[in-house]
Amino acid sequence: MVSVVATHGSASRAEAPPLGGAASPALDLSGVSQAFALDGRPLPVLEDVSLSAAPGEFVALLGPSGCGKSTLLRLVAGLDLPVAGDVLVRGKAVTGPDPSRILVFQDPTLFPWRTVFDNVALGLEAQGRLRRDRGQVDEALALVGLGEFAGAYPHQLSGGMAQRVSLARALVNDPDLLLLDEPLGKLDSLTRIAMQAELVKLWQESGFTALLVTHDVEEALILAQRVIVFSDRPARIQAEIRNDLPYPRHRDHPRIVELRREVLTLLGLGES
Amino acid sequence: MxxxxxxxxxxxxxxxxxxxxxxxxxxxxxxxxxxxxxxxxxxxxxxxxxxxxxxxxxxxxxxxxxxxxxxxxxxxxxxxxxxxxxxxxxxxxxxxxxxxxxxxxxxxxxxxxxxxxxxxxxEVFVDDYARLFDSVWHSAFLLAGGYLIGAAVGFVSGVAIGWSKAVGYWAHPILRFIGPLPATAWLPLAFFIFPTSWSASTFLVALATGFPVTVLTWSGIAGVNKAYYDVARTLGASNRFLILKVAIPAALPHVFVGLFMGLGGSFAVLVVAEMLGVKSGLGWYLQWAQGWAAYANMYAALLVMAIACSGLITLLFRIRDWLLSWQKGLVQW
Structure with missing residues (x-):
């Protein structure tokens, strides 16, 4: 099913990302630290993290559960501010949320009182341009294959459909930067594989920079051009792995199998 | 299908x-x-x-x-x-x-x-319908005024308390201290503070409605899933949008619980206020019928009251079902 993608003419983009070549990277973190207060004591979750992403690049952040990867996404989204370091998006410091950087959560968090259409329209409505750009909502729904469900309520959807709606809700804003916080984490394995292919397709068609947080090694290798491996809390960058395989990628490809072993060893799971 | x-x-x-x-x-x-x-x-x-x-x-x-x-x-x-x-x-x-x-x-x-x-x-319905109808009309008028004022004030203050820490700081102790007092306890005070018995009763009905609506709206707003705000904020929502399009719709099921409780409370206060102060309405009719030992009239008035109260509760259920049709497994009235 993914082979269809090749006909969309954007496959070349996926092969040679202009890493660091652009004047201002899509995303640039330098020396970022973050800590929370837990029972009155500071709990460091991120320590001196520096990374950057080129425009249109697909980067995966891989690490053990609860190591602070999601915290990093919240910083990039502007939902929280770091205690130290700089978060720059296109050369500008992030001071708050902005519809050009959209976070897709592990839970679809659709608003249950809104229909699928109205959920997807949320961003346009909040920015006061729904009346003008109504057609974009239908386009986004068609993009994720849910055009027929525009009038349905979230409780009528399956988990995979709900997550598609939440992707459409993000994509309708045409974001520069899509922040994916384990978006497929709660789906069953079959839906998950199908959605990984869809995600690649959406990325290739829309041209956004993608930052994916996951703790699934295979998912990171199938989707991303660069996999950044984090240590346990407080999260520090442990290694960075480039993966130049063309899309669509197959999970049994020898290179994927080799990289998987490499990453698992980095995470201390080489034996299993 | x-x-x-x-x-x-x-x-x-x-x-x-x-x-x-x-x-x-x-x-x-x-x-x-x-x-x-x-x-x-x-x-x-x-x-x-x-x-x-x-x-x-x-x-x-x-x-x-x-x-x-x-x-x-x-x-x-x-x-x-x-x-x-x-x-x-x-x-x-x-x-x-x-x-x-x-x-x-x-x-x-x-x-x-x-x-x-x-x-x-x-026989009462045939012979005394004019007086009964007049009583229903007066009760309805009083109840509607008091209930709508109480529900509106309760809703707005509940949203304010749930949303703003500053408002919550001042309102919370007052609400905790005075709120549990039954509205009927204010009756003697209300009847000499307010210029007319009608305005006093409206105040009491509003009070009986307002407290549960405030508390439940507040708890509804406070209990909204924080992820909804994160989602809306990343999509470019202003504070106004967060209140009107996120917090309030999410809290609406709680608000309706408050509205139901308030309606029940307002019936009780209405009848007591009419029995003690107001010279019209179904509560007054009950009192009057008892005074004349006209027990048939009393039963008739009770019957009318039951139909009216049940009708209002049904109406509120209809409104809720219409507004909350997105919810799964609503209780059917």
Whole structure:
């Protein structure tokens, strides 16, 4: 099913990302630290993290559960501010949320009182341009294959459909930067594989920079051009792995199998 | 969809058999209502009661209608389905009226005037409808004013307390201290502070409504899933959007619990206020009827009150079902 993608003419983009070549990277973190207060004591979750992403690049952040990867996404989204370091998006410091950087959560968090259409329209409505750009909502729904469900309520959807709606809700804003916080984490394995292919397709068609947080090694290798491996809390960058395989990628490809072993060893799971 | 189609398929052959089979329960109900009619008409009253014949005629007509409905016509139509589902209640109601009629008008087993026969209550509706209607009108007017003010103030203050820490800081202690006080306790104070008994009663009804609406709106707003705000903020939502389009819709199920509680409380306060201060309304009518030992009037007023309160609760349920149609598994009223 993914082979269809090749006909969309954007496959070349996926092969040679202009890493660091652009004047201002899509995303640039330098020396970022973050800590929370837990029972009155500071709990460091991120320590001196520096990374950057080129425009249109697909980067995966891989690490053990609860190591602070999601915290990093919240910083990039502007939902929280770091205690130290700089978060720059296109050369500008992030001071708050902005519809050009959209976070897709592990839970679809659709608003249950809104229909699928109205959920997807949320961003346009909040920015006061729904009346003008109504057609974009239908386009986004068609993009994720849910055009027929525009009038349905979230409780009528399956988990995979709900997550598609939440992707459409993000994509309708045409974001520069899509922040994916384990978006497929709660789906069953079959839906998950199908959605990984869809995600690649959406990325290739829309041209956004993608930052994916996951703790699934295979998912990171199938989707991303660069996999950044984090240590346990407080999260520090442990290694960075480039993966130049063309899309669509197959999970049994020898290179994927080799990289998987490499990453698992980095995470201390080489034996299993 | 498919289940309906399936049902039609399976019932299709059975339809012919059902079509001419009488609805036995409705037949029994008809018999009971006819017996009630015969009892009222044939057995002489043990004391002087008006409208006994009219009562017998109405009961007889209902009995005949039920009997015809149970035998004649199409047994598969929607009317027959309704008749089938109501029959047990019609049996019970007919039996209850039969025993009541026997125990009061015919045998005087129950002491007069505390337990008037059914026709005496019907008589009130025929003879005193003007005063009853006037009472209903005054009660409705008072209740509507007080309830709407209380619900609006409660809703707005609940949202404010739930949203703003500063408002919560000042409002929370006041609410905790004064809120649990029953609204009726304010009655003596209200009647000398307010210029008219009507404005005093409106205030009391508003107070009784406002407290539960405030508390539940507040808890609804406070309990909104924080992820909803994160989602809306990353999509470019302003504070105003977060309140109007995220917090309030998410809190609405709680708000309705408060509105239901407030409605129940407002009924109680309304009746007490009318009994003690206001010179009109159903509460006043009850008091007045008791003063004249007109117990039939009292029962009639209670009946009207029950219908009115139940009607209002039903109306509120309808509004809720309409506004919260997105929710799964709503309680059906």
């Amino acid at each position: 498919s289940t309906i189609a399936l049902q039609n398929e399976t019932t299709a052959p059975a339809e012919d058999r059902i079509r001419w089979r009488p609805i036995y329960a409705a037949l029994l109900a008809g018999g009971i209502w006819l017996a009630l009619s015969a009892l009222a008409a044939r057995l002489p009253d043990a004391a002087e009661f008006g409208y006994t014949n009219e009562f017998a005629i109405v009961a007889g007509l209902i009995g005949v209608a039920l009997a015809i409905g149970s035998i004649g016509g199409d047994r598969t139509g929607p009317l027959a389905a309704r008749l089938r589902s109501w029959s047990p209640w019609l049996i019970l109601l007919g039996s209850f009226l039969f025993v009541w009629e026997l125990a009061t008008a015919k045998r005087l087993w129950l002491p007069m005037p505390f337990f008037p026969p059914p026709q005496a209550i019907a």
